Every structure is written in C-alpha cells, then in structure tokens.
Amino acid sequence: MTRIALVGCGAIGTSMLELLQADKAMEIKAIVVPADAFAATRAVAERLAPGAQVLSSVPVEGIDLVVEAAGHAAIEAHVLPALQRGTPCIVASVGALSAAGFAEKLEAAAVAGGTQVQLIAGAIGAIDALAAARIGGLDEVRYIGRKPPRAWKGTPAEQGRDLEALTQATVIFEGSAREAATLYPKNANVAASVSLAGLGLDRTLVRLIADPAVADNVHVVEAQGAFGSFELTMRNKPLAANPKTSALTVYSAVRALRNRIAPLAI
Ligand SMILES: NC(=O)C1=CN([C@@H]2O[C@H](COP(=O)(O)OP(=O)(O)OC[C@H]3O[C@@H](n4cnc5c(N)ncnc54)[C@H](O)[C@@H]3O)[C@@H](O)[C@H]2O)C=CC1
Numbered sequence: 001m002t003r004i005a006l007v008g009c010g011a012i013g014t015s016m017l018e019l020l021q022a023d024k025a026m027e028i029k030a031i032v033v034p035a036d037a038f039a040a041t042r043a044v045a046e047r048l049a050p051g052a053q054v055l056s057s058v059p060v061e062g063i064d065l066v067v068e069a070a071g072h073a074a075i076e077a078h079v080l081p082a083l084q085r086g087t088p089c090i091v092a093s094v095g096a097l098s099a100a101g102f103a104e105k106l107e108a109a110a111v112a113g114g115t116q117v118q119l120i121a122g123a124i125g126a127i128d129a130l131a132a133a134r135i136g137g138l139d140e141v142r143y144i145g146r147k148p149p150r151a152w153k154g155t156p157a158e159q160g161r162d163l164e165a166l167t168q169a170t171v172i173f174e175g176s177a178r179e180a181a182t183l184y185p186k187n188a189n190v191a192a193s194v195s196l197a198g199l200g201l202d203r204t205l206v207r208l209i210a211d212p213a214v215a216d217n218v219h220v221v222e223a224q225g226a227f228g229s230f231e232l233t234m235r236n237k238p239l240a241a242n243p244k245t246s247a248l249t250v251y252s253a254v255r256a257l258r259n260r261i262a263p264l265a266i
C-alpha cells in the first residue's frame with residue numbers, strides 16, 4: 001500500500017480524489033492545505049478520502065509519496081522539506097521553477113534526501129517528444145496558450161483592459177517562458193514544462209492570448225531541431241471548479257501516481 005500526502009485540495013485535488021477512490025493500492029493518508037481551507041477540505045475528505053487527515057504540513061512519518069496540486073508557494077513550503085527527508089514528490093506547479101535558482105534548490109533537496117521529484121506534463125502533451133528531441137539539439141521552441149477571457153481573471157491580463165468586454169482574440173503577453181510562468185503562476189505552468197523539457201526558461205518563446213471565441217484551453221507547441229519538427233495543438237476542457245485549469249492536468253497527476261506502482265508503466 002502506497003501512503004500518499006496530497007498537497008492542495010482545490011479543483012485538481014478534489015478531482016484526483018474522485019478518481020483515486022478506485023485505486024486499492026494507494027491510500028490518501030493526509031491532505032495538506034492552509035488552515036483557512038480546513039473546513040472545506042474536511043468536507044471533501046469525508047466524502048472522498050475518509051481515512052485522510054487534513055493537516056497544515058506533510059507528516060514527517062508514514063508517507064511514501066507526496067503529490068502537489070496547490071500552487072507555486074507550496075513547493076517551497078511542502079515539497080522541499082519532503083524531498084530533504086527522502087520522500088519522493090510529484091509536482092504540478094512546475095512554474096515555480098521559474099524563480100531564479102529554484103530548480104537547483106529542488107534538485108539539491110532531492111539529492112540530499114536520495115530521492116526524486118517528478119514534474120508532471122499536466123495540461124500539455126509531447127513533453128516526451130520534446131525532452132527526447134533536446135538530446136539531438138533543438139533550434140526553436142514556441143508555446144502559445146489561448147484561453148477564454150474568464151480564465152485570465154485575477155491576473156496581470158486585467159491591467160488596462162476589461163476582459164469581459166473583449167470581442168476579439170487579444171495577446172496579453174509575449175516574452176520568455178520564465179517571465180510567463182512568473183507573471184501567470186496559475187496559467188502558465190505548461191510554459192515552464194515545455195521550456196524545461198526543451199530549450200530552457202529563457203529561450204522558449206511564449207505568447208498568451210485571451211480569446212472570447214474559444215471555450216477550451218488551447219495549447220500549441222511548435223518545435224524544430226535535429227530531430228525534425230512538430231506542431232501540437234491541445235484543446236483542453238477546463239475544470240468546472242476552476243476555468244484556469246484543464247481537466248487533463250488531473251489525469252496527468254493520476255497517471256503519474258499510478259505509474260509509480262504499476263508493474264508496466266506507460
Ligand atoms: N502543470 C499544469 O499543467 C498545471 C498546473 N497547475 C497548478 O496546480 C495548482 C492548483 O490548481 P487548482 O487545483 O486548479 O487550483 P485551486 O485554486 O482550485 O486549488 C488550490 C488548492 O491548494 C490549496 N493551497 C493554496 N496554497 C497552498 C499552500 N501553500 N500549501 C498547501 N495548499 C495550498 C488551496 O487551499 C486549494 O485547496 C495551480 O495553482 C497551478 O500552480 C494548474 C493547472 C495546470
């Protein structure tokens with residue numbers, strides 16, 4: 001039985017718990033959220049993970065695997081200490097690695113604990129192809145993220161424009177993956193994933209678009225290099241509980257968990 005601590009219990013965490021109810025080889029032992037989310041999280045736990053404790057930090061004992069679906073700040077607060085203790089971690093908030101020196105810090109914590117941190121592909125595909133292509137050498141990688149205006153609420157995209165009033169597709173950001181992930185921590189984790197698998201946070205070109213004509217979260221990756229080239233378009237359904245987040249992120253996290261214990265992993 002693999003004993004799991006789930007960090008975060010919002011749109012992703014709750015949907016993960018729904019799916020993981022079917023997995024008899026895993027047990028959710030702890031759900032880690034800030035104190036102001038205890039009441040709501042206890043209600044979710046009662047329904048979907050009755051054996052789980054709702055806590056403000058990952059227990060030091062009795063956890064085999066930590067899975068994060070909480071936000072950038074949770075990596076420093078919960079993932080780093082777990083790695084240092086030797087507990088493997090699965091991370092959804094990949095954009096946290098856009099902070100200067102943070103990827104190195106995460107790596108050092110994993111080395112210190114003799115364990116591994118796995119960054120999930122989340123809402124994007126072709127991370128395997130990109131990471132393989134990098135070995136042969138990449139020349140250019142572009143990422144375009146297009147979401148409905150409501151998905152950009154509460155972000156710098158609101159500065160100087162009324163998102164509700166947009167009548168046509170509007171470029172809200174153009175720059176590096178590092179800047180995108182820093183400015184849009186809840187919307188540009190995939191920009192960080194694409195860049196970490198490919199040309200790096202500073203050389204990956206990112207464009208973010210608010211588009212009233214789309215209902216899905218549309219992600220496009222274009223890559224060229226010694227391997228050849230590819231163009232990928234994902235049209236992801238957003239989660240009802242959070243329009244910023246694609247449902248595929250949940251499936252990606254559940255896949256990562258199942259692959260840790262499956263005799264045959266794909
Ligand atoms: N890699 C990818 O493709 C994607 C990654 N994400 C990441 O996943 C995160 C969670 O997404 P959602 O579930 O949609 O967000 P949400 O806002 O619905 O839920 C966040 C949950 O985390 C908890 N939380 C917040 N700060 C915390 C902290 N410091 N420690 C522990 N718990 C904390 C909240 O109480 C809540 O339960 C996003 O903020 C983003 O960083 C989201 C979408 C795609």
Ligand SMILES: O=C([O-])CC(=O)C(=O)O
Nearest residue numbers: 123187188189190245246
């Ligand atoms: O879920 C998505 O479509 C992508 C997302 O929010 C992110 O990259 O942070």
